[in-house]
Amino acid sequence: MKIRIYLMFITTLVNTMVFPFMSIYFVESFGGVITGFILSGEILASIIASFYGGYLADQLGRRKVMLVAESIKVLALFMICIANSSWLYSPMVTLIMMTISTIGGGIATPAAAAMIIDVSSSEERKVIYSIQYWVFNAAIGIGGLVGGFLFSDFKFVLFLIVALISLLSLIILFYLITETYKPTEQDKVKRKQSSIGKAIMNYREVLKDSTSIAP
Secondary structure: OHHHHHHHHHHHHHHHHHHHHHHHHHHHHHOHHHHHHHHHHHHHHHHHHHHHHHHHHHHHOHHHHHHHHHHHHHHHHHHHHHOEOOOOEOHHHHHHHHHHHHHHHHHHHHHHHHHHHHOOOHHHHHHHHHHHHHHHHHHHHHHHHHHHHHOOOOHHHHHHHHHHHHHHHHHHHHHHOOOOOOOOHHHHHHHOOOOHHHHHHHHHHHHHOOOOOOO
């Protein structure tokens, strides 16, 4: 659980160091109107990826989904670093890789949240979520300060730091985090029939559920 909280801090730190400032980057490269569509597309991609990520986490296991998603994210961040180096400057490559990184992060987030539920009781979660709240806000504060200081004049350095921190997070995940959920044989059969449409249908069933409230 402690390692999961550390990883959440690292993930939030990385995201806050870069992505809030990318709107400035894209406005300079593509203009304000196109940047608006870009950011809207990023949000939509993250939402769709989160829905599908939750479904995959139930079908394949939390750790496996997180490893694949985080690996994709790390590769995308290193490509962003290269696309803003002295060898290459390409806002288009940066945009594509940022979208891939956003999708990877969206897929990993539900699995990470489900992993906490797997290894904790309802009483323990109250403390865990309280700690997460403060860790999350600390990461936002630190990430915003570092990103704001480096983004304008040291983009390559910032992107390199972010990519290396993400790689460290992936290494910790690979070596120190164990699987908390193993799908049953029934789940494995369902996996063969998995699709985005089926995932959406499952979430529709969840939304239909209601809890009875005592008067």
